[in-house]
Amino acid sequence: MEVINTIGRRKSAVARIYMKEGTGKIIINKKDLTEFFPSAILQYVVKQPLQLLGVEGQYDIKANLYGGGFTGQSQALRLAIARALVKVNADDKKNLKDHGFLTRDSRVVERKKPGQPKARAHFQFSKR
Numbered sequence: 001m002e003v004i005n006t007i008g009r010r011k012s013a014v015a016r017i018y019m020k021e022g023t024g025k026i027i028i029n030k031k032d033l034t035e036f037f038p039s040a041i042l043q044y045v046v047k048q049p050l051q052l053l054g055v056e057g058q059y060d061i062k063a064n065l066y067g068g069g070f071t072g073q074s075q076a077l078r079l080a081i082a083r084a085l086v087k088v089n090a091d092d093k094k095n096l097k098d099h100g101f102l103t104r105d106s107r108v109v110e111r112k113k114p115g116q117p118k119a120r121a122h123f124q125f126s127k128r
Helices: 040-053 070-088 090-098
Strands: 004-010 013-021 026-028 059-066
Touching: 004 070, 013 070, 040 070, 040 090, 059 070, 070 090
Parallel strands: 026 059
Antiparallel strands: 004 013, 013 059
16 A cells, blocks of 8 residues: 555644554654643544544554644544545545544634724723
8 A cells, every 4th residue: 555645624733644554653743642642532533533444553644733732733633534544445434424524624713803802802891
């Protein structure tokens, strides 16, 4: 199997991954998964598509992550991994889509408007 590369995005985080057959190592920005995401919840989020299809120890993944925070980065990585798994086997697409792993979450932070303290909040009105 050749190297498969895909991209995943969430908020302002971007994940580019390179996936090939291997022993199940996940390297992110030249660090191990457990070192890059110390939280067990974020590690679980990253591995969700692999666990769903039961292919957790079959692929080596090398990822470049930038932008955003740790939650956005983990979800961007999950999307990229799910897209790569579909490239490997198109039959898995329905299962991944039913669990929502192929949907790009397009929600981003709303911009701050002039004359307001935040995007939607207004300064308190004072009559006198």
